[in-house]
Amino acid sequence: MIKVIISTMILQMKQSFARPMFRFCLIANPILNTILLYEMFRESGATNYMAYVTLGAGLMGLWGCICFSSAGDINRERFSGTLALIFTAPARFPIIILGKIIGNTIMSLLTMIISLMTSVIFFRIQLQLADPLYFLIALLAAIISFIVISSVIACILTLSRKTELYMNCIEIPIILLCGFAFPVSVLPFGIRIVSYTLAPTYAVELMRMAVWGITDKAEFCEKLLVLMILTLIYALISAFLYKKIDRSVRIAATLEVA
C-alpha cells in the first residue's frame, strides 16, 4: 500500500509540474493573490499582514492547486483513458487517489512559501509569527484536512463527467466561506453557520491564532478538536462514498469519455 501511494505521489508530481496551468496556479497565483490582498489590506488599519495577506494568499493558492489538480486530475485521467486502468487495478482505487492527492498537496505547499517570499521581497512585510510550534501543529492539521476534503471531492467527481464545471464552482465559495482572506466574523450569521461546518474554517483560524500568539490555549485546543472531528467525519464520508462509487460508476458508465 505504501509503495502504491509513494509511486502515485511521484507520478502525480511529475505529471502536475509538467502542466503549464498547474505551474501558473503554483507559482503565479500566490504572487498575484499576495499583491491583491496587500492592496486590499493597506488601508484597513490592520497591522499584522502575516495573518491575512501572507497566510491568506498562501492558502488561496493552496486551495486553488487542490481544486484544479486533485479534482481536475480525475477528468485528465478520464480523457487520457487511464482512469479505467487505475480503477480496475488490483491496488485499490481510493489508495491511488490518496497518493495523487498527497503528492499534489505536498507540492502545493510551495504556494505558502511563494506568498511569504512575495510579502517580504515586494512589500517588506515584517513576519510576525508569535507561536511557531502552534503554527506548525495548525498547518499539519490543515494539510490533513485539505487532503481528506480533496479525497471527498475527487470521489464525487469520479461519478460525473462535468468535473470542470464543479471544480470551478467550488474554488471561490470555499475561499469566501472559510475566511481565507478575511475573518469569518464579518459574514452574515446564516452564512457563518455554513462556514463552521467546513473544516478549513477552523484550520485557518488556528493558523491565524498561532500567528497572533496563543492567548487562550484552551480555545486553540477546542478548535483543533473540532477540526479533527470534522476531518474524521469527512474521512468517513469519503470511505462510504468510495464504496458507493465503486458500484455506481460501473452502472452509470462514467469512467470513460462517452
Add this chain to the structure above:
Amino acid sequence: MSQVICVENLKREFVSKKGLFKKEIKIVKAVDGISFDVERGEIFGLLGQNGAGKTTTIKMLTTLLAPTSGKCEVFGYKSFGEENHIRSRINFIFGGELGVYKRLSARDNLRYFANLYLIPQKEQNERIEQILKLVDLADRADDLVETYSKGMIQRLQIARGLINDPEILFMDEPTIGLDPVGARMLRDIIRRLKNEGKTVLLTTHNLAEVEELCDRLVIINKGRVIAEGTPESIKGNYNSLEDSYVEIVKGVSA
C-alpha cells in the same frame, strides 16, 4: 480445457436523458442477450460492425461496466460484485493512443503499472526489460511517451497489458494504428501467449487476422449473436471469412 469466461443472456442498456424541464429518456440496448463461453488457452474472436456491442461486452468482462442483466463470469467469478478475484489475473488493451501517461517515459509507465498490479520490486525490473524488448521499445524506453509515434504508443499499450503476466488478455481492436510490422509483432505476441497457455479475447475488423489467429469466434450485430463457431465453420463455402462475414451481416440487416 476448462472454461474461463462464461457469458449467458448478457444485456447492457445505456440510459440517457435529454431536455431541461421535460426529460426525454432514451434507452440504448448496447448488448441484448448474448451468450458464449471461452476455454482456457483459446484465442477467441468477437466480431461485429461498429456499435455492435463488442467493446461494451469487453468492458463488462474486464469489470469496467456493470451488466444490466444476465451472467458475466470470469474464472467463475461475477465481473460485477466479485471483481477482486478477477482483476489481478486479467489485463486489457484498448486500441488507439489512450491508456498511457504521455508525460512519463515508457519505463516509468510500466514501473507505475507494475506497482498498481502489486508486482514485487525484484520481479519488476526483469519483467519490464523483457516486455520492452518484446515490443521493440527498449531503445526508446527512457524517452517521454509524448515524443512517440502512434504505433509506438500502441506498442507501449501492449506492454502495459502484459505487465502482470495475465491469464486472460482482452484486446479491443489492438491493431488500430499499427503499421504492418507492428501488427505482425502483435500477432506473434498473441501466438506466443497461446503457447504459454494464456487466453486471449480479441475484437478486430481485420478478418484475415481472425482467420489466422482465432480458434473460435462469435459475430454480434446490434447486441445479439448472429453466428458462432470456428473460422472454418463460419467461412463455410465462401472464399474467405470476409465474404462469409459480409453475407451474414447483410442477411441479418435485410
